[in-house]
Amino acid sequence: MPRRGTKKPYIPIDGQACQVRDIGICAPFSGEALGALETFKAAERMYAPGRDFLVQGESAGEFFTVLDGWAFLYELLEDGRRQILDFCLPGAFLGFQPDLSAPVTYSAQALTDMSVCVFPRSRVADFVRQHPELGLRMACVAARDQYLAFRHLSNVGRRTARERVASLLLELFFRVRLHSPASSGDKIVIPLTQEHIGDALGLTSVHVNRTLRQLREEKLLTLKGGSLQVLDPDRLAEVAGFESDVAFLRH
Amino acid sequence: MPRRGTKKPYIPIDGQACQVRDIGICAPFSGEALGALETFKAAERMYAPGRDFLVQGESAGEFFTVLDGWAFLYELLEDGRRQILDFCLPGAFLGFQPDLSAPVTYSAQALTDMSVCVFPRSRVADFVRQHPELGLRMACVAARDQYLAFRHLSNVGRRTARERVASLLLELFFRVRLHSPASSGDKIVIPLTQEHIGDALGLTSVHVNRTLRQLREEKLLTLKGGSLQVLDPDRLAEVAGFESDVAFLRH
DNA sequence: AGCGACCCCTGATCTAGATCAAGTCGTGTG
DNA sequence: CACACGACTTGATCTAGATCAGGGGTCGCT
Numbered sequence: 001m002p003r004r005g006t007k008k009p010y011i012p013i014d015g016q017a018c019q020v021r022d023i024g025i026c027a028p029f030s031g032e033a034l035g036a037l038e039t040f041k042a043a044e045r046m047y048a049p050g051r052d053f054l055v056q057g058e059s060a061g062e063f064f065t066v067l068d069g070w071a072f073l074y075e076l077l078e079d080g081r082r083q084i085l086d087f088c089l090p091g092a093f094l095g096f097q098p099d100l101s102a103p104v105t106y107s108a109q110a111l112t113d114m115s116v117c118v119f120p121r122s123r124v125a126d127f128v129r130q131h132p133e134l135g136l137r138m139a140c141v142a143a144r145d146q147y148l149a150f151r152h153l154s155n156v157g158r159r160t161a162r163e164r165v166a167s168l169l170l171e172l173f174f175r176v177r178l179h180s181p182a183s184s185g186d187k188i189v190i191p192l193t194q195e196h197i198g199d200a201l202g203l204t205s206v207h208v209n210r211t212l213r214q215l216r217e218e219k220l221l222t223l224k225g226g227s228l229q230v231l232d233p234d235r236l237a238e239v240a241g242f243e244s245d246v247a248f249l250r251h
Numbered sequence: 252m253p254r255r256g257t258k259k260p261y262i263p264i265d266g267q268a269c270q271v272r273d274i275g276i277c278a279p280f281s282g283e284a285l286g287a288l289e290t291f292k293a294a295e296r297m298y299a300p301g302r303d304f305l306v307q308g309e310s311a312g313e314f315f316t317v318l319d320g321w322a323f324l325y326e327l328l329e330d331g332r333r334q335i336l337d338f339c340l341p342g343a344f345l346g347f348q349p350d351l352s353a354p355v356t357y358s359a360q361a362l363t364d365m366s367v368c369v370f371p372r373s374r375v376a377d378f379v380r381q382h383p384e385l386g387l388r389m390a391c392v393a394a395r396d397q398y399l400a401f402r403h404l405s406n407v408g409r410r411t412a413r414e415r416v417a418s419l420l421l422e423l424f425f426r427v428r429l430h431s432p433a434s435s436g437d438k439i440v441i442p443l444t445q446e447h448i449g450d451a452l453g454l455t456s457v458h459v460n461r462t463l464r465q466l467r468e469e470k471l472l473t474l475k476g477g478s479l480q481v482l483d484p485d486r487l488a489e490v491a492g493f494e495s496d497v498a499f500l501r502h
Numbered sequence: 503a504g505c506g507a508c509c510c511c512t513g514a515t516c517t518a519g520a521t522c523a524a525g526t527c528g529t530g531t532g
Numbered sequence: 533c534a535c536a537c538g539a540c541t542t543g544a545t546c547t548a549g550a551t552c553a554g555g556g557g558t559c560g561c562t
Contacts, residue, residue: 043368075405077492083405098391105398128387135386136379140349142393147348147356148399154326157407157453161519193539202408207519208540241328256551412549444509460511
């Protein structure tokens with residue numbers, strides 16, 4: 001999909017076109033502004049699976065866009081209980097806070113090998129003043145993330161284990177397929193353990209296991225070795241209580 | 252507290268100074284820009300308790316700042332289960348979405364008599380282009396709201412009923428006192444039924460009732476007739492597992 | 503005064519999901 | 533090859549919180 005003939009239509013990564021060019025924070029930029037955005041960018045960085053690249057309580061001074069790979073945001077309680085707040089796919093925007101010097105309130109951990117775009121918090125105010133479209137874009141992305149967080153909250157607060165699991169897996173299924181090049185087929189790669197799923201949904205991994213077995217026995221889905229296969233999207237959506245407004249999952 | 256000597260330092264409401272001038276979306280504005288913001292504002296409006304002023308599934312075309320009174324955001328599931336997503340106090344910013352024409356994803360209901368500032372969604376992009384500080388401000392407010400939503404999610408997903416109730420009430424206690432003129436004393440007005448509390452925390456009102464009794468018997472708090480009295484903030488904070496980063500509750 | 507709508511409160515019982523305990527796999531490693 | 537480790541599985545039991553059922557108080561309305 002070629003873009004209008006500007007000098008620098010894409011932000012290069014390792015000499016390649018940026019995969020999240022159209023869905024991330026950079027979407028509204030083009031032409032000269034895109035070049036400026038690139039000077040605003042502080043770095044690109046890689047993280048290995050398991051790496052905590054944001055740590056609750058520390059102050060980071062930077063925020064991120066995920067270029068490739070999966071991560072998740074989480075909060076730890078004093079006694080070790082963990083709540084996963086969000087799964088971050090390519091295009092996700094994270095780490096931004098109003099008070100630039102304050103410690104961050106959640107941790108972020110890589111689930112796969114991943115690469116991120118790093119922006120310095122200190123210069124964001126100036127940059128937004130020169131490029132107002134970034135401010136609006138950030139507000140829009142934040143609004144979408146709020147929608148996801150609210151959905152997640154309804155799931156955990158008011159749905160049964162069965163509904164929660166169906167809903168999360170179906171949501172991830174759609175989110176992945178929305179932007180992945182090979183977006184057909186009923187199978188996606190999903191680098192989560194049953195414990196991740198439990199910690200996202202307020203359940204124990206034991207109970208997640210039993211719930212998955214049930215869904216498998218009903219021929220709704222299979223989840224095995226990091227691969228999710230949705231056998232019957234419609235019935236699964238029914239179980240999940242999906243409002244089918246999948247459009248909102250888009251960035 | 253007098254501000255620098257500009258012509259129009261406050262947005263007038265019914266001839267009075269705006270109560271949320273320093274905490275809402277307008278905080279970074281002053282002087283001429285403040286006048287411009289006022290022309291951006293579409294209206295002021297009042298709502299009576301119980302009034303749904305945003306309805307899930309309808310498209311609104313406007314977003315709001317709460318000037319006075321309480322409201323709450325909620326989602327309804329098909330079978331009537333309700334999840335309260337957030338309580339909105341003066342200064343709250345709500346109803347903004349990336350896709351201006353899309354239906355809103357949650358409902359908003361007034362808890363008390365309230366007044367709101369109404370902004371048209373259609374003109375926000377233009378206005379932000381002329382006044383970049385609004386875009387940044389919206390992003391900041393959204394980041395704070397995300398923090399609250401994440402907190403809420405951790406509560407509901409990973410804490411016991413006792414911890415949830417303590418945490419919510421203490422949070423509201425601090426949020427109210429932060430901006431209320433009479434911010435001393437151990438008592439605040441809190442216009443919630445036990446059912447509201449339950450629907451916010453993923454509990455039944457019956458269980459909220461029992462939990463409140465327990466907290467009352469332990470002389471931690473009393474909640475009666477819309478009035479919350481925190482008897483022992485420190486012990487209550489302990490029960491709530493509060494991380495004491497109350498600073499973040501500020502707008 | 504009488505009535506209906508809401509809240510608040512409490513006891514008895516039930517159940518979804520937690521906890522405890524053990525065993526199977528698969529995979530990397532000294 | 534043995535063996536340690538992490539993820540997945542399954543059964544038995546327990547419990548936090550739901551559900552069911554009822555009683556009482558207050559307020560506004562006729």
